[in-house]
Amino acid sequence: MRAYQVVEPNGIEAIQQVELETPTPGPGEILVKMKACSLNYRDLLVANGGYVRNDVRPIIPVSDGAGEVVSVGAGVNGFKPGDRVIGNFFQHWVDGQMGDAGLTSALGGAINGVLADYFILHEEGTVKIPDYLSYAEAATLPCAATTAWHALVDVGGIKPGDTILLLGTGGVSIFGLQLAKAMGAEVIITSSSDEKLARAKAMGADHTINYKTFPDWEQKVLEITQGRGVNNVLEVGGAGTFEKSVASVGVNGTVSVIGILTGLESPTLSLMTIFNLLHIQGVYVGSVAMLKAMVALMEKHQLHPVIDHCYSFSDAMQAYQQLASAGHFGKLVIENDQ
Ligand SMILES: NC(=O)c1ccc[n+]([C@@H]2O[C@H](COP(=O)([O-])OP(=O)(O)OC[C@H]3O[C@@H](n4cnc5c(N)ncnc54)[C@H](OP(=O)(O)O)[C@@H]3O)[C@@H](O)[C@H]2O)c1
Structure with a gap:
């Protein structure tokens, strides 16, 4: 089968297209023909190396894949050939709190991912795709959308009327917008681009802030919320945004610490x-x-x-370049043309 592998930890150049044996599903495993996969900022981190607990070489990258079940291993009862499926990011985190087995079961990091003609999932980490979603759409769900859900629902306990702050218009934030609106929340979203903000508004965002035009965007957030602050911020930035996120949140509010788009330098502790x-x-x-x-x-x-662009399998590295340049709105997808 065709596959990509991260060979050395030194960026996109370390990813090479190779020919590998198509894997055979072992007990409890499922062999899936990859139809589409989607990229996350995390896939750049994996290529760059230093992805804690999940930094194996060589590795087939990319966590988010959708496809059709080809065959199943011994003991698999819940899936059969022909089923349309996606894999959970953590193959062995089924429910409840994260455990040791879950932590080291990240697709495309600790274990082989989905950027190949075929990939292996474990039955407990496999989910059926609802009929209304295409393979390309379903392929966007495991990482960014689940992260937004986790932050909004399991961490933030979102309820109608809450105000949610989203930073930028990448994968996590745009899913955050769609999910928060569906659950009756008010949404404030920031971006470096007025054009992207207009798109977010058309999708239902209640308030928009250009963080380049307004570097003190936390002041705008407080103005919009009449000084109360928001209930939950999906903090995807890191250095330079963390303190502003803390300043944007109201009493008893939540800072959902998700990302490091702007780096990892230690933030200053705020009395707030x-x-x-x-x-x-x-x-x-x-x-x-x-x-x-x-x-x-x-x-x-x-x-x-929201899919920004679909690339063919052979153009996968263009998709990585596009991700690195952050020109996208929503998700970048790679479709399997074979
Ligand atoms: N903890 C987890 O489980 C988890 C899961 C998923 C993602 N993440 C992390 O979350 C972050 C976002 O991931 P993603 O896949 O959504 O990334 P992405 O799609 O690559 O997001 C890129 C967008 O982030 C925005 N951005 C960049 N710098 C910003 C800043 N200073 N302030 C506000 N927005 C900024 C930009 O939006 P504009 O172009 O609109 O300015 C950019 O287009 C990454 O660090 C990723 O590693 C963590």
Whole structure:
């Protein structure tokens, strides 16, 4: 089969196209013909190396894949050839709190991922695709959408009328927008681009802020919320945005710590963390139960993921370059043309 492998930890150039044996599913495993996969910022981190606990070489990259079941291993009862499926980011985090087995079961990091003609899933980490979604749409769900769900629902306990702050218009934030609106929340979203903000507004964002035009965007957030602050911020930035996110959250609010788009330098501790009794919680994608609950809500509301562009398998490295340049809005997808 055709596959890509991250060979050395030194960026996109370290990813090579190779020919590998098509894997055979072992007990409890499922062989899937890849129809589409989607990229996440995390796939750049994996290529760059240093992806803690999940830094194996050589590795087939990319966590988010959708495809058709080809064959199943011994003991698999819940899936059969022909089923349309996606794999949970963590193959062995089924429900409840994260455990040791879950932590080292990240597709495209700790174990081989999906950027190949065929990939292996474990039965417990496999979820059926609802009929209304295409393979390309379903391929966007495991990482970014589940992360947004985890932060909004499991960490933030979202309820109608809450105000949610989203940073930028990448994969996690655009899913955050769709899910938060479907659950009756008010959404504030930032971007470096007025054009992207107009698109976010057309999707239902209540308030938009250009973070380049307004570097003190936390002040705008407080203005919009009449000084109250938001209930939950999906903090995908890191250095330079973390303090502003803390300043944007109201009493008893939540900072869902998700990403490091702007780097990892240590933030300064703010007294408001204490005086506003903030919940500062790390979010690491999610369990199979979270993915299933999120898919059920999306189906109920007939939500379609926002795909910026679809690339062919042979153009996968162009998709990586596009991701690195951050020109996209929503998700970048690679479709299998064979
Ligand atoms: N913890 C987890 O489980 C988890 C899961 C998924 C993702 N993540 C992390 O979350 C982050 C986002 O991931 P993603 O896949 O959504 O990334 P992405 O699609 O690559 O997002 C890129 C967008 O982020 C925005 N951005 C960049 N710098 C920004 C800043 N200073 N302030 C506000 N927005 C900024 C830009 O939006 P505009 O172009 O609109 O300005 C950019 O287009 C990454 O660090 C990723 O590693 C973590």
